[in-house]
Amino acid sequence: MKNIKTDVCIVGTGPSGALLGLLLAKQGHEVLLLEKFTNLERDYRGEILQPSTLQLLDQIDLLEYILEQPHKKIAQGGIHHKGKRIMEFKMDDISREYPYAIQMAQSTFIQALLKEAEKFPNFKMHFNSNVKTLLKDEDGQVIGVQGTIEKEPAEVFAKVTVGSDGRQSTIRREASFKEVNEHHRSNLIWFTIDWPSHLPHELMYMFTGKNNLFMIPKYPDKMQIGYTFTKEQQARVKENNYKEIKDLVIEQIPELKERVENSKQFVKLQVISLTLDHWASDGLVLVGDAAHVMTPIGVIGINVALADSIVAAEVITEALKEGDYSVNKLSEIEEKRKPEADELQRLQIKVESLIFTTNPVVSQLRPYLVQFMSKTPLVNILMKKFFFPVNQRKAG
Incomplete structure (x- = not known):
């Protein structure tokens, strides 16, 4: 059996785990990052870095480096109804x-973070690592x-030990953290097609009068389409090879007919919001979706997870210097990050209740309410609150 000793063991190589590993390695700490998959090449959804994410990266001197990686800019988005653009946000x-x-x-994005981390000899990473349980001492400390x-x-x-292993976190389960608030009333079906050249690369949402549609750019030239139900x-949605979904997309954008009809890979994603009673115990802390599962609404999960990692790096560095790995010390991460995560989850749930309403009256009025709101300052206020949390905003 292999026996490895390190200062910090991070389980899970999503954006939060990769960034945390890099930041701790920069501080001179021995870091071991464990990833269960054999590589990073798998299908992701919502691969968008919001303006607030760019600011976070700028604050830790990584933005210029990240912008050197292959990417495309998104300057705007819109909400559509009956073939018309009823709201635009920039x-x-x-x-x-x-x-x-x-x-x-x-x-x-993750590989870029790992490449920087690997410059430090005190950083180590292993793919194909399957964590089964936590090790504890006689006092119960991880x-x-x-x-x-x-x-x-x-x-x-x-x-x-840090659990950054996502919404189905093994570390969360093995540590028996209590789930105190799970919200799940809806789901999404995602599929991917080539982005049509006549459409601008932007975020799109469509009120259809039936089930609604998300359209999100996927680098370099793909469109991810989400069907809400x-x-x-x-x-019902699985019947006839997802014919209902295909027909609805074609009805809204007839030019996509050939691309949509040839689509065969449909992925279901539960729209779940989850909070825990605490994020830490002696020797252990959770970050990102392991600590607070965000829904896909707004494509803000990466930003929240990265913000967790920046705070976690500061607190863990202090803990290592002080030799204090207690729940009281590691809970400082939760104290600093949970208020924002909770606020954004509440906002996601409110938006979701409007998007996924089954009330026929509200469903019919919804596009007109959005169109009215687009002419008021309320839209920009909500957009800033959603995409640029108050503790990240700058005067600019």
Whole structure:
């Protein structure tokens, strides 16, 4: 059996785990990052870095480097109804300093962070690592993880263990963190087609009078289409090879007919929001979706996770210097990050209740309400609150 000792063991190589590993390695700490998959090349959804994400990266001197990676800028988005654009939002109304979002393959983004981290000899990473359980001392403090690394049994002993392993977190389950608030009333079906040349690369949402549609750019030239439906409609949407979904997209944008009809890979995503009673225990802390599952609404999950990692790097660095790995110390991450995460989750749920309403009256009035709101300052206020949390905003 492999026996490895390190300062910090991070489980999960999403954006939050990769960034946290880099920031801790920069501080001179020994870091081991474990990833269960054999590589980063898999299908991701919502590969958008919002203006607030760009600001976070700028604050830690990574923005210029990240913008050197292959990407495209997104300057605006719109909401459509009956073939008309009823509302437009522009990124420069959210932030003049960061007047665009960028679409970048998530594998490219993560790999860029790992490439920087690998410059430090105190940073190590293993793919094909399956964490099965937590290691604890006689007092119940987490002191590492047990599982396999490249199919070989392994124990990793760490002063601090971090769960950044996403919405289905093994670390969260093994630590028995209590889930106190789960919200799940709806789902999405996603599929991907080539982006038609006549459409601008922007975020789009369509009120159809039936189930509604999201359209999100996927680098470099793909369109991810999301079809919204309630839990009660779940059995119906799979009928006839997702014919209902295909027909609705073609009805809204007839030019997509050939692309849509040839689509065969449809992926279901539960729209779940989840909060925990706490994020930390002695020797252990959760970040990102492991700590607070965000819904796909607004494509803000990456930003929230990265903000967690920046705070976590600061607190864990202090903990290592002080030799204090207690729940009280590691809970400082939760104290600093949970208020914003909770606020954004509440906002996502409110938006979701409007998008996924089954009330026929509200459903009919919804596009006209949005159109009216677009002519008031309320839209920009909501957009800034959603895409640029108050503790990240600058005067610009």
